[in-house]
Amino acid sequence: MTASQRTTIVASLLLVGCMLASVVLLRRVDQMRTMATLDEVLYITSPKTLKRLSLGYEGLMADIYWTRAVQYFGRKHHQHSKHYDLLATLLEISTQLDPQLLVAYQFGATFLAPQPPNGAGMPEKAIQLIEYGIRNNPNDWHLYYELGFIYYTDKKDYAGALEAFERGSRVPDAHPFMKLLAAQMAQHAGELQTARMLWLTTYQTTQDKQIRANAIAHLRALQVDEDVTNLQRAVTQYGEKTGHLPPSFSAMVAAGVVSRIPVDPDGHAYKLMPDGRIEVRMPDDFPFIEKGLPPGYTPPQPKLPPSD
Amino acid sequence: MSGRIVHIASNTFREAVRDRVLYNLIAFALLLSGAAILVGEISIDIEKLVVINLGLTAVSLFGIVIAIFIGIGLVSKEIERRTLYTVLSRPVRRWEFIVGKFFGLAGTLLVNTFFMAIGVFAALLYVAHRFHMPDAWILVALYFIVLQFLIICALALLFSSFSSPLLSAVFAFSLFVIGSFAEDLRGFAGMAHGLSRWLATGAAYLVPNFSALNVISSVAHERPVAGPLILYNTAYALTYAAVALCGAVLIFEHRDLK
Amino acid sequence: MLAIEILGLEKTYSVGFWRKRPKHALRPLRLAVEEGEIFGFLGPNGAGKTTTLKLLMGLVFPTSGSARILGKEWTDPAVKAQIGFLPEQPYFYDxxxxxxxxxxxxxxxxxxxxxxxxxxxxxxxxxGLHDVGGVQLRKFSKGMLQRVGIAQAILHDPKVVFLDEPMSGLDPMGRREVRDLIEQLKREGKTVFFSTHILSDAEALCDRVAIIHLGELRGVGAVAELTSSIHGKVEIVWQGTHVPESLKNLGECHVTGDTVRAVIAEENQEVAVEALRREKLRLVSLVPVRASLEDYFVQKLKQVDKMQGVIA
Incomplete structure (x- = not known):
């Protein structure tokens, strides 16, 4: 073997070894600095300063902050955290650096407004964020939609929702749904049908994976709520007809109060309790349901202790 | 063997010093003293913060620029002037040349950083009038900056072992910028799907991780740096520099010096 | 023992960015240099001289072939301690x-x-640089740099010295000094292998030369051997001012006073003498003109170009 060949072999082995070692070490460093990218937010909270620091590359900087916001939420959500202190700041910075970053407004509406652990529980901040977005993108109906959505779902402020949907429906090229939603708000706000329509629209008008998953979870929950409501009504009808509680779903079908035995979106049958209540079989699989829960039900405990 | 590496390294150092590389210290001193005086005029509360932030950032940027601009010429200049031919016609192995050049450049930067560090502490003393314990973390930040330099030196050598000086400078500088956002890059990679996720993750682990080596703002806020982080960062920087250096050796070992 | 033994070293580069074409920088070369010899490696610019030297120094890698220096494989690191090298137009560390x-x-x-x-x-x-030993090299003239270059090549007392165009770019005095240095090296028993395109240098210094053109070896041997192998010329002088018609085409004729001088090819000698006799002109002298290395060189290169013309 010549000296040159020896050098080649040693250098190659060293290269591969050190490369593997560097990746392992990097993972350790990453573990030690899970929230490290957010340190900056603690020091520089002013979007104006950041704008200056980004040396004219605001678009790129906005994308970076947007990624940080999504990661921050994702990690916190995974820990079932009840505190999302930095989420509003991160979104604010992203959108001020790039006011046309629509996905950031959408994300804000979906995750900033709802109560923990599903969101940061800051509907006021979310409304501020969307209003800022509307000022900068007055011709995008999506933003009015998000605004109405927050008023309707999180604030239960139907007048506010009506106004938002109406403003949005006047925008050129607005989705026809906007007029419909405005009408629904005016007629009978608070119905399952309206909520379904809202979540369906959310699902259809976004590409963001996390937002879509969230919309599907809500749609599934609405389905369960509707099923439970219908079944509960059928139990009452059965009682009026026969004078006692139904022993089983098949008895209810025989009595003609329901047409078939209903199943939840996962294909499991509902439970008919001896006291006539309807319960869902796997409450843990439906995080947003309000009906069909066993008495005293608490959502699953976080797998990790919250870090803050 | 080791003797020749030392000779090549010290010759590289001597050339850099005589080529007036250390003159950058004058610009650095002017910048820092100007800032110290100016900041004192504007606000009392954050003057220390600004001096540390500005001082350490300047140390880092000055060093990076020097590392890149000397590093990219280390090999190509020796080929252009045919000095490499006379060196390699002696009992000097090609890998010894590369390793010697690396240590020469690293030594130059180390000396440069030493003087700059004195400048930073002097400016700090000027605005704060005395030192106190948390200021010791500045030394850790400076140490991390030196680790950054080691990586950049090795990368500049790697690029200069096969491409032109201008391209090498572009490559090295882009890697520095990308590496400064390495953690965000891994965040981006995590959001991708399928094949692109694999590629992005691979790329994200391949670029140097300068973000973990930048603790300037945290130190400026007097936050301590975790001991294990110092350890792992050291190990990481050394292995990464070794990777780049091995790459440079492998390319250079088989290159025709036309 | 042979000082240098080149065993079919060959170098082909691929040129062109998109469509790679092979470019033969050096066709398989076989050459042997005795110990203690001054060996000249001649050829026009771009002939492959520098490529050969770089191959021997291990700076570029051969496409095929190998070489031995002082009896050892040329890539052996031990060889490097016993050789010295001066590259073409070195600058050194300013x-x-x-x-x-x-x-x-x-x-x-x-x-x-x-x-x-x-x-x-x-x-x-x-x-001759003792007085300026403490001056930085960036203040040196080209000739001084060349001398520094030779100094570094022979500093460690190598057995074989390789010099790439050691005289190029020097003034006549500088060239003279370098020549003297090379002769000194020979006296010290060293082998000197140097490339040049200046033929008079080679003629004055070399024991043997090799001629290379377009990457191919064209001839090798002692200078006298090579020059005698080609057809020489003769100088013919006769009395009078008249030049016979048949002689006018054979070569240029100069009339000086009452003699005429003409240089003609050796093979036309008989024809010329016959013509003079016919015209009753008195022949003064007829001497062969010794062929120079340049004649040999020009002739060799012409042959190649002619051959290539035929092929083309």
Missing amino acids: YLTARELLEYYGQLSGMSEKERGPKVEAMLGRV
Whole structure:
């Protein structure tokens, strides 16, 4: 073997070894600095300063902050955290650096407004964020939609929702749904049908994976709520007809109060309790349901202790 | 063997010093003293913060620029002037040349950083009038900056072992910028799907991780740096520099010096 | 033992960015240089001289073939301690003084500190740079740099010295000095292998030469051997001012006073003498003109170009 060949072999082995070692070490460093990218937010909270620091590359900087916001939420959500202190700041910075970053407004509406652990529980901040977005993108109906959505779902402020949907429906090229939603708000706000329509629209008008998953979870929950409501009504009808509680779903079908035995979106049958209540079989699989829960039900405990 | 590496390294150092590389210290001193005086005029509360932030950032940027601009010429200049031919016609192995050049450049930067560090502490003393314990973390930040330099030196050598000086400078500088956002890059990679996720993750682990080596703002806020982080960062920087250096050796070992 | 033995070294580069074409920088070359010889490696610019030297120094890698230097495989690191090399038009490190540069090369050659000091001083004296040993090289003239280059090549007392165009770019005095240095090296028993495109240098110095053109060896041998192998010319002088018609085409005729002088090819000698006799002109002298290396060189290159013309 010549000296040159020896050098080649040693250098190659060293290269591969050190490369593997560097990746392992990097993972350790990453573990030690899970929230490290957010340190900056603690020091520089002013979007104006950041704008200056980004040396004219605001678009790129906005994308970076947007990624940080999504990661921050994702990690916190995974820990079932009840505190999302930095989420509003991160979104604010992203959108001020790039006011046309629509996905950031959408994300804000979906995750900033709802109560923990599903969101940061800051509907006021979310409304501020969307209003800022509307000022900068007055011709995008999506933003009015998000605004109405927050008023309707999180604030239960139907007048506010009506106004938002109406403003949005006047925008050129607005989705026809906007007029419909405005009408629904005016007629009978608070119905399952309206909520379904809202979540369906959310699902259809976004590409963001996390937002879509969230919309599907809500749609599934609405389905369960509707099923439970219908079944509960059928139990009452059965009682009026026969004078006692139904022993089983098949008895209810025989009595003609329901047409078939209903199943939840996962294909499991509902439970008919001896006291006539309807319960869902796997409450843990439906995080947003309000009906069909066993008495005293608490959502699953976080797998990790919250870090803050 | 080791003797020749030392000779090549010290010759590289001597050339850099005589080529007036250390003159950058004058610009650095002017910048820092100007800032110290100016900041004192504007606000009392954050003057220390600004001096540390500005001082350490300047140390880092000055060093990076020097590392890149000397590093990219280390090999190509020796080929252009045919000095490499006379060196390699002696009992000097090609890998010894590369390793010697690396240590020469690293030594130059180390000396440069030493003087700059004195400048930073002097400016700090000027605005704060005395030192106190948390200021010791500045030394850790400076140490991390030196680790950054080691990586950049090795990368500049790697690029200069096969491409032109201008391209090498572009490559090295882009890697520095990308590496400064390495953690965000891994965040981006995590959001991708399928094949692109694999590629992005691979790329994200391949670029140097300068973000973990930048603790300037945290130190400026007097936050301590975790001991294990110092350890792992050291190990990481050394292995990464070794990777780049091995790459440079492998390319250079088989290159025709036309 | 042979000092240098080139065993079919060949180098082909691929050129072109998109469509790679092979470019033969050096066709398989076989050459042997005796120990103690001054060997000239001749050829026009771009003939493959520098490529050959770079191959021997291990700076570029051959497409095929190998070489032996002082009986060892040429890539053997042990060989490097016994050879010296001066590249073409070296610049060296601008910010070093001549003394520091030689010190550095001494270190790299593995000379001990004790050995180095006196050697460096002696070498500075030998190449006539003792007075400027402390001056930075960027202030040196081209001739001085060339002398520093030769000093570094022979500093560690190598057995074989390779010089690439050692005389190019020097004034007549400088060339003379370099020639003297090379002759000294021979007297010290060293082997000198140098490339040049200046034929008079080779003619004056070399024991043997090799001629290379377009990457191919065209001839090798002692200078006298080579020049005698080609058809020479004769100088013919006769009395009078008249030039016979038949002689006018054979060569240029100069009339000086009452004699005429013409240089014609050797093979036309008979024809010319016959013509003079016919015209009753008196022949004064007829002497062969010794062929120079240049004649040989020109003839060899013409042959090649002609051959290539036929092929084309």
